[in-house]
Amino acid sequence: MSRVEAAVPAGAVDVPRRPGPLWTFGLLRSELVTTFRRWRTLALLGVLAAVPVLVGIAVRIETGDGSPDGRGGGGPAFISQITNNGLFLVFTALAATLPFFLPMAIGVVAGDAIAGEAGAGTLRYLLVAPAGRTRLLLTKYATTIAFCLVATLVVAASAMLVGALLFPLGDLTTISGTRITFAEGLGRAALIALVVAASLTGVAALGLFVSTLTGSGIAAMATTVGLLITVQILDQIPQLHAIQPYLFSHYWLSFADLLREPVYWDDLVRNLGLQGLYAAVFGTAAWARFTTKDIST
Amino acid sequence: MAPYESDDSTTGVTGTTAGEADDLRSGRRTAARYVVPVAVVGVAAATIGLVPALASSGDPDLPKITAQQLIDRIAQSDVEQLSGTVKITTDLGLPDLGGLESGLLSGATGGSGSAGGGSSADPSAKLTELASGTHTLRVATDGPDRQKLSLLESAAEYSVIHDGKDVWGYDSKSNEVYHSTADDSAAKGDRREEPVPATPKGLTEEALKSVDATTSVTVDGTMQVAGRDAYKLLVKPKQSGSTVGTISVAVDAKTGLPLKFTLTPAGGGAAVVDAGFTRISFAKPAASTFDFTPPKGAKVTEGDDHGQGRESGKSRDDSAKGDKGDKGAKGAQGLEGFPGLSGLAGSEGAGDSKVIGEGWTSIAAFDSGSKSGLPTGSADGAAGAAGDLGGFLGSLGDKVTGKFGSGTVFSTRLVNALITDDGKVYVGAVTKGALVKAADADH
Structure with missing residues (x-):
């Protein structure tokens, strides 16, 4: 209790001091380091990296005798093309992880951002530092976005590696x-990874908001992931087609439009606009x- | 525990009364700040609601033109090169078949499209998906020898590419390729010779075939389609008894190319067919658009042995799923065989058919060769298809009686079919009453 009392005037005194922009970068860097050093984060990235490995090995075993994949279009998008070209494993892996694994990982990190600090009792110390709440929030969001990008790139890179090893x-x-x-294909794969990462910014903002509502990190994560599942289910119910274009996950698979020739931009633009709106x-x-x-x- | 003020609060006082006041003020401030996200939602909603309204900034001013001049302009239209996006919405009113078909064939749900044997890349099986729902198509044309039609699906695409004498069908979802040469594709039907039947142009040509004394054609102002100025041509059957209400065609003012085709049924309600360009360019499409080499590892079905493949598929795969898929596929073929889907005036029929009546109320009549009323045999063309339809849609039909005896009428929003108990089939884009009258007269 006495510590809290002592902290009040300290915080009040700190207000007039305007921290320089360099300080923000310092805060962002320390946030990034803290986030990416957590075992939890590393474990999430490890699970994400394992998905393409599993998909790749499964497809390889299934089609090992040289016969084409005979299932006729079941499974995640692009899975039947993997045997032609290992690069398609990148697209399959992203299509397989985007509906659930990736946003779940984002939900964990975003939900933890504020509520986790509050739960661990470290939030007040962050606020004692001359950061300002707005700045701290922006830093947290930037860290979450960075995690979106890293998580997507981990999936893509792992898929690229497995695809190159197992398939032509x-x-x-x-x-x-x-x-x-192939060079253009790589370019499109990079662009797709960026679009997938951008597709997750809406969930990240939602998770961050939930995280400010509660003091329990677990509650925030569970709520975010629960909302994610709810939205995914709502997006499957045909009777709700009127509201579906406004659900953040509705245009997620539009990244596949980058593989059309010429590229079909309509849904991609809608997706990015929707993510911007949610953010x-x-x-x-x-x-x-x-x-x-x-x-x- | 004393509440912790936010950093931009200047009150350093702690105490019970001050704390309560802070609580109140803090609550008010939270409410005030929540105005920001609410305002963002409001602005977004206003933008979504208003921008389309503002974008359609009235109808363009174009010189007056008569209906005949406009029809001539369509006929003289010599657009050889174009590429664009077409949105087509069809609502034929086939509730059960529609659901079954989209469940089995559309592949939107991950699709077991090829369960019934044959290749899922076969154009005739694939393009029947267009018979229900909303689809986005891409078309590209470069002269009479090179065309491409792509059906955009979720994370997949189905393309029909006509390049010289090769016709390719590529289904990216199942990675299957269908190949035939232009000769046998002509025998199978000219659908792939002009792989743009779903485009406003193809539909308009079909509709204008039946323009004669029984039709009123007027120019009904102007409109904008895909950013181009267009005349609106209104085609209306004069005869009563037709299920066709109006056909409205937007014709590009400069090139005479139909840009949008809408068919509204006489019974009112949403359009049965609504196909229009959402984007169009008259530039020459890139040559690579029409180049197709089957990807490594893709399953290629040749047009010639296609029938065999289907047969063996059927006999081999007699599991419940395969059986259902086969039926679904056949039902879909039945749809295609329906006069009226491709020739909206109902002028097509099976080999030994005859046409009763003229113009919009013409009815195709033929003998299905079966005396059982709802034939289950596999007769040719629409008869067999109708039989298969009858097999599992029998309960959906309405029993009718007349001088001809009794029979069953199957209704859709546009095409009605009467199958009499002695095996005669009458099909046309006419009302039920007109069908019965025709059957009576024919008897």
């Missing part, structure tokens, strides 16, 4: 039936909540 590479056939060079709405909601909240832990 070379010119690839787009889903429109035209051929593009704006829940980002500002998190700000409204966090900057006026009583922080007692």
Whole structure:
């Protein structure tokens, strides 16, 4: 109790001091280091990296005798093309992880961002430092976005590696039936990874908002992941088609449109716009909540 | 525990009363700040609601033109090169078949499209998906020899590519390829010779075939389609008894190319067929668009041995799933065989058919060769298809009686079919009453 009392005037005194921009980078760096050094984060990334390995080995065993995949289009998107070109494993892995694994990992990290600190009793110390709540929130969001990107790149890189080891590479056939060079295919894979990472920014903002509502990290993570599952289910119910275009996961698979020739931009643009909207709405909601909240832990 | 003020609060006082006041103020401030996200939602909703309204900034001003001049302009249209995106919505009112078909064939749910044997890349099986729901198509044309039609699916695409004498079908979902040469594709039906039947142009040509004394054609103002100025041509059957209400065609003012085709049923409600360009360019498509080499490892089905493949598929795969898939596929073929889907005026029929009536109320009549009313044998064309339809849709039909005896009428929103108990089939885009009348007269 006495520590808290002592901290109050300290915080009040610190306010007039305007921290320089360098300080923000320091805060961001320390946040990034803290996040990516956690065992929890590393374990999540490990699970994500294992998905393409499993998919790759399964497809390899299934088609090992040289016969084409006879299942006729079941399973995740692009899975039947993996045997032609290992690069397709990148797209399959992203299509397989995007509906659940990736956003779940984001939900864990985003949900933990504020609530985890509050639960561990470290949030007040962060606020004692001359950061300001808005700045701290932005740093947390930036860290979560960085995790989105790293998580996506981990899946893509692992898939690329497994694809190169197990399957042939070379010119690839787009889903429109035209051929593009392997270099262009790599470029599109990179672009797709970026789009997938951007697709997760909406969930990240939602998780951050939930995280400002509670003092328990576990509760925030569970709520975020629960919301994610709910939205995914709602997106499958045909009777709800009127609201589905506004669900954050509705256009997630639009990244596949980058593999058409010419690229079909409509849904991609809608997806990015929707993610921006979710980020704006829940980002500002998190700000409204966090900057006026009583922080007692 | 004393509440912790936010950092930009200047009150350093702690105490019970001050704390309560802080609570109140803090609550008010939270509410005030929540205005920001609410405002963001409001702005977004307003943008989504208003932008399309503002974008359609009235109809373009174009010189007056008569209906005949406009029809001539369509006929003279010599657009050889174009690429664009077409959105097509069909609502034929086939509730059960529609659901079964989309469940089995559309592949939107992961699809067991090829369960019934044969290749899922076969154009005739694949393009029947267009018979229900909303689809996005891409078309590209470069002269009479090179065309491409792609059906965009979720994370997959189905393309029909006509390049010289080769016709390729590529289904990226199952990685299957269908190949035939232009000769046998012509025998199978000219659908792939002009792989743009689903485009406004193909539909318009079909509709204008039946323009004669029984039709009223007017120019109904102008509109904008895919950013281009267009005249609106309104085609209306004069005869009563037709299920076709109006056909509206947007014709590009510069090139005479139909850009949008809408068929509204006489019974009212949503359009039965609505196909229009959402994007169009008259530039020459890239040559690589029409180049197709089957990807390594893809299963290639040649057009010639395709029938055999289907047969063996059927006999080999007699599991419940395979059986259902086969039926679904056949039902879908039945759809295609329906006069009216491709020739909307109902002018096509099986070999020994005859046409009763003229213009919009013409009815195709033929003998299914079966005396059982709802034939289950595999007769040719629409008869066999109708039989298969009858097999599992029998309960959906309405029993009717007349001078001809009795029979069953199957209704959709556009096409009605009467199958009499002595095996005669009458099909047309006409009302039930007109079908019965035709059957009576024929008897």
